[in-house]
Amino acid sequence: MDLKKQAEQILEAIGGKENISAATHCVTRLRLALVDEGIVDQEKLNNIDAVKGSFSTNGQFQIVIGQGTVDKVYKEFIALAGIGEQSKEEVKQATAQKMNPLQRAIKTLADIFIPILPAIVTAGLLLGINNILTSPGIFFDEQSVIDVYPQWSDIANMIIIIANTAFVFLPGLIGWSAVKKFGGSPILGIVIGLILVHPDLLNAWSYGEAVKEGNVPVWNLFGMEVEKIGYQGQVLPVLVASYLLTQIELFLRKRIPDSVQLLFVGPIALLVTGFLTFIIIGPITFAIGNWITDGLVATFDTFAWLGGLIYGGLYGVLVITGMHHTFLAVDIQLVGSTGTTFLWPMLALSNIAQGSAAFAIMAASKDEKLRGLGFSTGVSAWLGITEPALFGVNLRFKYPFIFAIASSAIAGLYISSQGVVASSIGVGGVPGIFSIVAEYWLDFAIGMVIVIVLPLVGTFLYAKRKKDV
DSSP: OOHHHHHHHHHHHTTOGGGEEEEEEOSSEEEEEESOGGGOOHHHHHTSTTOOEEEEETTEEEEEOOTTTHHHHHHHHHHHHTOOOOOHHHHHHHHHTTOOHHHHHHHHHHHHHGGGHHHHHHHHHHHHHHHHHHOTTSSBTTBOHHHHOGGGHHHHHHHHHHHHHHHHTHHHHHHHHHHHHHTSOHHHHHHHHHHTTOTTSBOGGGHHHHHHHTOOOEEEETTEEEEOBOOTTOSHHHHHHHHHHHHHHHHHHTTSOGGGHHHHHHHHHHHHHHHHIIIIIHHHHHHHHHHHHHHHHHHHHHSHHHHHHHHHHHHHHHHHHTTHHHHHHHHHHHHHHHSOBSSHHHHHHHHHHHHHHHHHHHHHOOOHHHHHHHHHHHHHHHTTOOHHHIIIIIHHHSHHHHHHHHHHHHHHHHHHHTTOOBSSOOOSSGGGGGGBOGGGHHHHHHHHHHHHHHHHHHHHHHHHHHTOO
16 A cells, blocks of 8 residues: 555545644544544545544544554655644644533543543453452352352452552542643642542541431531541542642742742642632532432432433434533442442443444445444444444444434333443443443343344344445
């Protein structure tokens, strides 16, 4: 393959070098910030040999090239465009300028939570292993593995400690990522997060019982009583505290000489933020977070099937808009507050449905390029990354997307009506079953069958009838 020629064709199809604000690449894709995505010749782009698909998300236009080839095409591409190599962060900054306030807010949340996702997903998978060892009725009637083989109990205990750490110290993870995103010192973000879960504070999970018994510990600050509670598993308190901490830090750094910043900036920023968080920010955001959690739980308790139908069907639409990132924070809040989440299982099934629809296009098509694209994007979706399947295949033909969201709506209705929950966020696809609470494995497996069979058969038969692939 003549890579220079391929790069020339890509540059021409996207509107020439004048249409490029910034360009970088990841393992498989060119990631471009374009001046005007509307002038991209999509048909010409899709017919280029090196291009396996393209889509736009969060203000970035991404062109799927493939591992091992994309970096070579990128070098030819930037040489022809007359631009230098740029980082992903520089491209993100270029795309952010074109976003409206809502899009920027969603992007901010995504930029905060996506970096800590590997820790959360790992915790979910390890919790799944712990569930296998400790849940009764999986391998033995009314007994767990550790009941039958007690020698495994300490191994299970060690696993749960390793798995739970990400959630026990969740505010520390969020504080690091949030302060980094807001432009402050990440180490101070870690500290403010850990302050909120200090072992001398009343554990947030014990707060409800302490209120009932009337023994919530307090600080007495010159006659003002402040509850001495921690914020384990909470999202909002550390987010707001991190923003305030960053603003104070940046304010001080502009006004305090470099030679003494170490003595004043960190201590003042942490002290002021800590006091304001325990006195004002924490109680208010703690209440808001609990209202959100209680409202969602009450809604799904009362109208479980309807909630599952709506969320299961709409999740694929949310991915298109990028708004699905906001529900990552909700899932983390649910896990932190209640120990489980009923939203994430529907996310996993929605991803599987999009992958199944892409596989159907692969099976129905006679075009080798489209078959390869259907296979690669289908595998990606089944492993939790749906954007390539969505934008590269399913939305391109429209009906695969419709079959996918309809199927995930049906599956969402079923698993919600059965009360399926996950112990944590895991891999949002086929491996997601390991994050489901063990007693609901069968119901989740039935949901998986729905989102594998219905989109696959429906899309395949319709594609054969329409003859457009």
